[in-house]
Amino acid sequence: MAKYERVELEEINNLRSQNSTSIKSEKVPAYLLNVTAISRLQWDTFLLLFGLYNAFDVVYYLSFECVHMFDPTVKVVGLFLDLVCIGDLYINFTTTYIDSHTGENVLSLSKISFKYLKTTLIIDLLSAVPIFFIGISCTVIDITITLVRLSKILRIFTIVNRLMYFRLKKTLRLVIKFFELALWICIYLHLMACFWYVIVIEHKVWQPFSLIVRDEDFYERPLKERYSWCLYTIVSSISRIEMMPSYEYEYVILAIFIVAGMLIVGVLYGSIIVILQDLSKGSFKFAQEQEKISTTIKNLNLPNDLQASITDFFNNSFSILDQEISYQKLIHFLPPSIKKKLNANLFEKLFKNSKLFLDQQKLIKYLLQQLDNKFCQPEEAVIKQFEPGDCMYFVSEGKCEVEVLDQLKEKHVVRFLEVGSVFGEISVLFNTPRTATIKSIEFTTLAVLNNSKIQALFNKFPNVKKVLLNNVSKYKDPYRIFVDKILSKLTYLQSLDIKTFNKLVYSLPVYSCPVGTDLFVAGDLCNSCFMILDGTVQILFEVHGKTVFKKIIKKGLEKHSQKSGINKKIKSVNLVVEELGKGSVLCQNLLVLKQRFLVSCRCIKQARIMVFNQEHLDEILQRFPYIKQSIEETIVKYTPTKTAPDILVLDYHKSQKYGDEQRKNSLKTRIRFKNTVINRILVIREQKKKQQLKMQVVLERLKAIIQAESMGRNDLAHKIIIGELQPEAISVEDLLKKKYKNSPLLAQFALKSKETLLLSESFKEYLKDLSKKFEELKKNSSSTQENVHHLQSLYTDLQKYLNN
Known part of the structure; x- marks a missing residue:
């Protein structure tokens, strides 16, 4: 059990940093004791001291001074130690532990009890038996009672292992490791010396070689000297020095001692080498990165608490990333059959808890060879809203939260993702940016499926795509509701069924437009409808003419006009007709009229624009012919007639809710007035053109x-x-x-x-000039060539002169 605990502890240390208090800081309930608490360290140190007393004094008294065991002082100390061991049982049942797989501090009493039951409970129970409550005669020493007493020795090593949970420096960890090995050697030698004395005291024949030479009796020497001779004999047996046994069974026992001693020494030496290699494994790379981080935060003169937080975060992140890299390397070299078994083990909870995989054995077998693994630490953003995405994720272990940024740039945590949940499917299904940010709440294991594998999955299992699309249609977060409202302003799309409308919401392209971007320019043919998800745009109308230009300059509007676009050369200026913010829609009617723009639109703030173009409209008309009636009604409504000769110039729907100013007058009235004024200007402009002609x-x-x-x-x-x-x-x-x-x-x-x-x-005439220039160049080149030949002859003459 001690060995099991040691292996588990090494796994935990791989997840933790050398300077971190715990992997995840979580409030521990009052009825539990944190495994990394200082009080726990003090308690274990106290137990370690009494464990050393058990390892040496109790065994010595049992072998050499049995009568001394019934000394009142020894009894009191033994009784106190038994009571301490009984108290330690309760403490171990209420002490948290760090999970070796997730690095999480486990706070569940049932899990803590089950873990303790599997590891060191039996050893602790034996060592907690109140021996000194039982009357024992010195002449009749029960072997079972003796072994129960000796079981207290094993507690030393469980206590030493527990010390490794605490925030210790690398050098101190190395000292503890060597201390543990030294304890093993000393206890082995001590136990064997006591055991050898128990064997030879029965016949009192065996004598150490040195005492034979001096003609002294071993059994007449003081007890402490006898113990020293026995200890020396055991140490010498490891070096295979002749010990001169007297009986056959003594030969056999000494032979066993020699073989066991050689094996133990070999194992201990090997353990020392393994410990050194394990402690230095990856330490150089970690030390380099840690040194850079430490130097940086020291140069910034940060508070000590903040420095400790940054260091702990770096240490935790480094361990997780290193573990993930190791996993990826392992997966790369594994054959498909073993990889399938590994994924089956890793994703067992996922397949059990996800409705997508219920009674889908073929699908599970297929995914076991396709899924990749990803480890996430707490508060890590797996995907971010508005970023492109090409992967789909399944929560295999842990917990995540879904965070959505609404139209007012406020964050909303709309739901939590437990084991079996899926996310990231919207970007894959509709080839659109991420619609939400997903963050891990705790240490989380995710199953990842990239885009190429997803398409193969949909081709092989079409029902999976249908299930995912059905799930997407149920999503109702603040941002999704906002986009639904904007798209519903297109009157000819209001009659679409829910599935088609949902698909359209996620499949329409969204563009990021920097300041100064023109959405459309006067004179271009309208082939798109624009929906403003974020930012601000201006509707501009170009006014030109010397008289108008002079009035603008005279009224001091030059600065204001420069923002819209003033041109002094042609005496024209772009007047701002309207400013539109998030939630507004432009050109929904011009798109079906197929009319040219008579105004321009320009971004004055960074904007995100959703576009519904002619291709989308044609596709919808092909699938849903009944929409034609709504489109024809729109065409009839806005086509100029004798009674209503004005053409549609301003075609937008301004969202009052998200505007910068709340205006009292009706928006429709203002738009009609502006449209009439611009139409009048256009008519006058056309008349002037005819007069000029x-x-x-x-x-x-x-x-x-x-x-x-x-x-x-x-x-x-x-x-x-x-x-x-x-x-x-x-x-x-x-x-x-x-x-x-x-x-x-x-x-x-x-x-x-x-x-x-x-x-x-x-x-x-131009060709004649070229021919003349060509002749001149030809003459110049011939003269240049003659000069080159002359220089070459001079160079050869100079070389001959130097040689002579």
């Missing part, structure tokens, strides 16, 4: 008349005035015959031909 035609005709008069062709000028001849005809008058001059098409063709002829002439 007419003026341009008049100017071109005037230029043609002046050119004809300068050419002395008053007849052509008269024809241009009355409209019989196009203005372009003057430029190509020499290229067209008289009968073709009145043809506008031929006049335009001739004009383009003349322009082409002029371009070709200029191109010829």
